[in-house]
Amino acid sequence: MSRTRIREFHDDDLDAIVRLWEEAAREESPVYALSEVIASCQRDHAVVAVRDDEIVGAAVGRAAHAQGWIVFFGVTEHERDDRVEAGLLDALERRMAPLGLGKLSILVPERAGSLDGLTANGFEARTQLRYLERQMPVQRRELDLLKDVGGRILPRHLWDAVSGMQREKDLLQERLVLPLSRPDLADEYGVVPPRAVMLFGPPGTGKTTFAKAVASRLDWPFVELFPSRLSGEPGGLAAALRETFRTIGELEHAVVFIDEVEEIAARRGGEPPSPMQGVTNELLKLVAEFREREGRLLVCATNFVRALDAAFLRHGRFDYVIPIGLPDGAARRAIWRRYVPRHVADGLDFDALVAASDGLTPADIEYAARRASQEALARAVNGGRDSPMVTADYLTALRATRATVSEETVREFGDDVEAIARL
Incomplete structure (x- = not known):
């Protein structure tokens, strides 16, 4: 069975766009005339959904100042699927994001059919005309900053794509997503939104996936830091970390992720001191400074939580220390x-x-x-x-599949949950 894929519009797709527009026009008069849609396909931005070499959906947009407008969004009746619609909207947004748009909007007829495909992708109705818009997660002034630190905007449906692990998802939704996405409600109940969280567990259990899913759920930029890459910067790893955190501090929102953090936050001690102790000291300072500003979340992950420096896990640095274990x-x-x-x-x-x-x-x-x-x-x-x-x-x-996690590792993880987890 073939699958649907999303790609950029080609000039020889015009006939299919006309067919899709005419199909939509049979249900309700489109807001934009066919000539406008064709013009935007050729001059502005368009993506299409393809199955078996047939165009089964399209999203066409144009920019006006700091606002983007979707001039056509349609999927054939037998292809109306949440993933196809989400894929088209995400692809169009990624194509238009470098323009520095503040909003992406769409006008639909008053008596148009279901808007579930749009509302499920972050659009909100604004007027009786059924005007829908959504805020772009990164504004124009932040694009260069995000590029400098290797950040990106993730698709909006990563949270739903996490299969199973419902217990962990419920915990992250309650502890992280809810207070960060609704700070006024959190304040009403005296809940302080988290600033930093540690995920620990055996390798391959999905810690990175959960970090990305939280960023997707919040609709915040995702910035993953790779200490091995930063160590090659002039001035060394500690200086590179400090400069990177300074740049991140200029973003309005961000989820910052450091995987295998034990590499730069291992237990200090020994004679002579390890060269990494200076990096650990710097990271401890950076975490404290990071916590002083709202709209950011630091997520660190480790396979070896007991190897971390004790000062790294104490109250006041990480709000929660959350175990991510094997799936039930x-x-x-x-x-x-x-x-x-x-x-x-x-x-x-x-x-x-x-x-x-x-x-x-x-x-x-x-x-x-x-x-x-x-x-x-x-x-x-x-x-x-x-x-x-x-x-x-x-x-x-x-x-023929070799288990990543040994029985001994599972037992050690259970001990760590009892001794170290903070939920």
Whole structure:
């Protein structure tokens, strides 16, 4: 079964755009005439959704001063799918973001049909004309700053894309997302929005994915810092960290992520002192300064929380120390359903897959699912069995998948949860 992909508009797509516009016009008179849509396709910005070499959707936009306008947004009736609509809107926004727009807006007829595809992507209705707009996450003046620190705007649906792990998602939603996205409500109940959080757990359990999902949920820029890259900057790692945090401080909002933070925040001590102790000292100062300003969240992640310097984890530096462990049964089922093709899912014994994947990380399960698909593709291409994939295909792939996390690591993680976690 083919998949829908999003790409930029090509001149020979015009016939398909006309067809989509005419299909939309049969339901309701469009706000923009066909001639305006065609002009924007050729002169401004447009992206299309393609399945089986057929154009099944399009989003067309133009900029006026600091505001972007969607002059056409349409998907064929049989392709109306949340992921296709979200993909078109995200692609159009990324294409227009370098213009430094403050808003992205769309006008729709008063009696237009469902607006779920737009409202699910951050647009809000403003007037009786059903005028919808959404704030662009980064304003013009911040674009260069974000580029300097390697930051980016993530798609808005990463949170929903996290399969399973509902317990962890609920905790992050309650502790991080809610007070940061609704500070007035948090203030009403005396809740201080967090400034820094530590995620810990075995490798491959999704700590980076959760950090990105939180940034996506907040609609804040995501800045990932790589100490190994910064160490090559003039002045060394400590100076590079200080300069990077200074630049981040000029952004209105940001989620800053440091993975494997134990590399620069390990326990201090020893004679002679380790060269990294100066970096750890600098990072401790930077975290304290980072906490003084609103609209930012520092997320650090580690596979070895017990290796961190004690001063790094104390109250006043990190608001929460949150464990991210192996997925439970419900989470494993959701992960399997994410990576198994839809047309295959109905014929599979998911109970067997969930049981057989106990102790695996989300990354392990993804590997097994993709391995099974690759083996099935190879059989079909090489003239072997060309039939729907079955449960046995996935169980065979699981037997060839080496677990990332050992039983000893799982036991140590349980001990760390009891001794170190702060929720």
